[in-house]
Amino acid sequence: MRYLKDNxxxxxxxxxxxxxxxxxxxxxxxxxxxxxxxxxxDFIFGDYSPTGGGGIWPMIVTTIxxxxxxxxxxxxxxxxxxxxLQEYAKQGRLVRLIRFATESLTGIPSIIYGLxxxxxxxxxxKLGMSILAASLTLTIIVLPVIIRTTEEALKTVPRSxxxxxxxxxxxxxxxxxxxxxxxxxxxxLSGIILSVGRIVGESAAIxxxxxxxAAMPESILSSARTLTVHSYLVTQESGDIExxxxxxxxxxxxxxxxxxxxxxxxxxxxxxTNK
Amino acid sequence: MSIPTTxxxxxxxxxxxxxxxxxEKVSSRIFLICALLSVITLLLIIGFVFYKGAxxxxxxxxxxxxxxxxxxxxxxEDKFGIFPMIVASIFATIGALIIGVPIxxxxxIFLAEIASKRIAxxxxxxxxxxxxxxxxxxxxxxxxxxxxxxxxxxxxVKGQSxxxxxxxxxxxxxxTIVTVAETAIRAVPQTYRxxxxxxxxxxxxxxxxxxxxxxxxxxxxxIVLGLGRAIGETMAVILVAGNSLIVPTSLTDSVRPLxxxxxxxxxxxxxxxxxxxxxxxxxxxxxxxxxxFVLAKISSKGGx
Numbered sequence: 001m002r003y004l005k006d007n008x009x010x011x012x013x014x015x016x017x018x019x020x021x022x023x024x025x026x027x028x029x030x031x032x033x034x035x036x037x038x039x040x041x042d043f044i045f046g047d048y049s050p051t052g053g054g055g056i057w058p059m060i061v062t063t064i065x066x067x068x069x070x071x072x073x074x075x076x077x078x079x080x081x082x083x084x085l086q087e088y089a090k091q092g093r094l095v096r097l098i099r100f101a102t103e104s105l106t107g108i109p110s111i112i113y114g115l116x117x118x119x120x121x122x123x124x125x126k127l128g129m130s131i132l133a134a135s136l137t138l139t140i141i142v143l144p145v146i147i148r149t150t151e152e153a154l155k156t157v158p159r160s161x162x163x164x165x166x167x168x169x170x171x172x173x174x175x176x177x178x179x180x181x182x183x184x185x186x187x188x189l190s191g192i193i194l195s196v197g198r199i200v201g202e203s204a205a206i207x208x209x210x211x212x213x214a215a216m217p218e219s220i221l222s223s224a225r226t227l228t229v230h231s232y233l234v235t236q237e238s239g240d241i242e243x244x245x246x247x248x249x250x251x252x253x254x255x256x257x258x259x260x261x262x263x264x265x266x267x268x269x270x271x272x273t274n275k
Numbered sequence: 276m277s278i279p280t281t282x283x284x285x286x287x288x289x290x291x292x293x294x295x296x297x298x299e300k301v302s303s304r305i306f307l308i309c310a311l312l313s314v315i316t317l318l319l320i321i322g323f324v325f326y327k328g329a330x331x332x333x334x335x336x337x338x339x340x341x342x343x344x345x346x347x348x349x350x351x352e353d354k355f356g357i358f359p360m361i362v363a364s365i366f367a368t369i370g371a372l373i374i375g376v377p378i379x380x381x382x383x384i385f386l387a388e389i390a391s392k393r394i395a396x397x398x399x400x401x402x403x404x405x406x407x408x409x410x411x412x413x414x415x416x417x418x419x420x421x422x423x424x425x426x427x428x429x430x431x432v433k434g435q436s437x438x439x440x441x442x443x444x445x446x447x448x449x450x451t452i453v454t455v456a457e458t459a460i461r462a463v464p465q466t467y468r469x470x471x472x473x474x475x476x477x478x479x480x481x482x483x484x485x486x487x488x489x490x491x492x493x494x495x496x497x498i499v500l501g502l503g504r505a506i507g508e509t510m511a512v513i514l515v516a517g518n519s520l521i522v523p524t525s526l527t528d529s530v531r532p533l534x535x536x537x538x539x540x541x542x543x544x545x546x547x548x549x550x551x552x553x554x555x556x557x558x559x560x561x562x563x564x565x566x567x568f569v570l571a572k573i574s575s576k577g578g579x
Contacts, residue, residue: 006479016381084306101314109507201409204509
């Protein structure tokens with residue numbers, strides 16, 4: 001009886017693992033199988049044509065814009081906030097409040113961020129549906145990610161580094177940017193790279209704040225569509241699964257590259273600290 | 276810095292020190308402001324969404340009860356009832372949990388406890404990577420594969436249905452649940468296993484009676500994170516939900532969950548209609564808070 005139960009459970013474990021792997025392989029396989037024929041130099045670097053057969057270069061450019069603008073704003077703020085929480089703040093009510101706010105921001109679904117962006121950045125600040133409005137919304141989305149990963153990185157810097165530096169008569173600020181930040185750089189970097197993944201994969205918030213114009217953006221105040229929004233729209237509007245899958249391949253390759261870089265950096269980091 | 280020999284040098288050093296102290300003070304203030312920004316944005320988000328969403332009920336005299344329990348959503352006729360969407364969201368979330376959690380958890384156990392190191396080393400990173408794939412692509416897959424499959428195998432007129440939403444969300448939460456739960460299970464100390472084996476408990480018995488209970492809080496985190504991804508998902512759901520405004524009575528009904536209502540109509544809504552979409556956002560938000568609260572309660576109860 002006990003053996004029967006054991007074997008049954010063991011069988012279920014195998015079955016679940018098989019199911020998970022099979023489904024996930026199917027998704028990636030499906031995207032590549034459906035979209036592969038469309039992938040070409042012209043598809044990636046060609047201008048979009050509404051009549052079909054065009055490329056996705058405007059969407060790639062829009063995606064790059066959103067990534068760059070959001071990171072330029074979120075990275076310094078996120079790092080300095082983490083520095084405050086780890087190096088300066090006295091533990092107490094204020095720190096608890098900040099931590100609570102950061103954690104709550106992580107739990108808000110992106111459609112709510114989209115609503116907020118649409119009313120605050122698009123309407124109240126009069127930015128209109130634009131790359132800038134979307135990037136500012138994305139800034140808020142990735143800020144908690146950067147704060148948390150930077151905090152973790154700062155925690156790994158040994159206390160002795162700080163003490164050694166301060167003992168040499170440096171100020172807290174000098175210790176921070178000459179000793180602490182350089183030695184936690186790899187951890188901070190992989191946090192930033194993970195945020196890139198989050199921005200590239202985001203769709204709902206961008207859909208509500210950047211709009212859907214399928215053309216090369218003239219400036220960051222133009223409405224434009226990112227790769228994910230493009231993939232959604234071609235599926236929803238024209239049912240063009242092949243095109244959506246081809247955009248999907250580009251997205252998956254970007255995510256893959258981002259993950260490889262992050263792994264590479266953290267591996268290098270671990271080697272350096274284990275010496 | 277050398278020892279000051281003249282008065283002038285001493286004054287210079289004093290000035291330099293003063294500047295240094297100023298710099299210290301100013302920079303620590305800047306750090307504080309950056310940290311406070313997350314509090315400010317959270318307040319702004321809650322403030323704006325609630326202000327907009329509460330406006331029709333507080334100022335314009337719409338009934339909140341009618342909004343929540345009303346069956347009809349016809350903005351052009353000034354009818355705003357989101358009951359069908361609330362039911363759709365609840366069913367979709369619970370359904371995805373019922374399918375996604377056991378499969379995800381069992382996969383995590385398999386990878387951490389049963390699979391050989393070589394196999395786990397290939398599969399775990401691959402699954403981790405899949406957690407990063409944009410959710411839109413899960414929707415594209417759902418529309419191209421799951422929807423026609425349901426249509427053909429169940430003989431439906433339209434494959435876009437509650438069941439399709441449940442399946443897509445369950446698949447979408449799998450990588451998150453597997454990755455986080457696997458880490459939690461691997462963190463259980465080896466001595467627990469050895470102790471259990473020494474008492475003559477089988478491997479499977481050890482897994483379910485010792486290791487899973489020991490990793491419970493990590494497993495709970497995995498479920499909460501997976502749930503968070505499923506419940507807030509919008510674009511992928513639009514593609515497979517069908518978006519009919521009816522209270523679903525079976526798994527094969529076409530549905531419109533809360534998130535999709537916002538995304539579908541926000542583009543052209545204005546006035547009261549737009550405010551009602553913000554109110555939909557508030558309901559979604561409260562929904563998430565309640566679910567997280569319930570899950571936290573369940574996990575702490577299990578601890579006693």
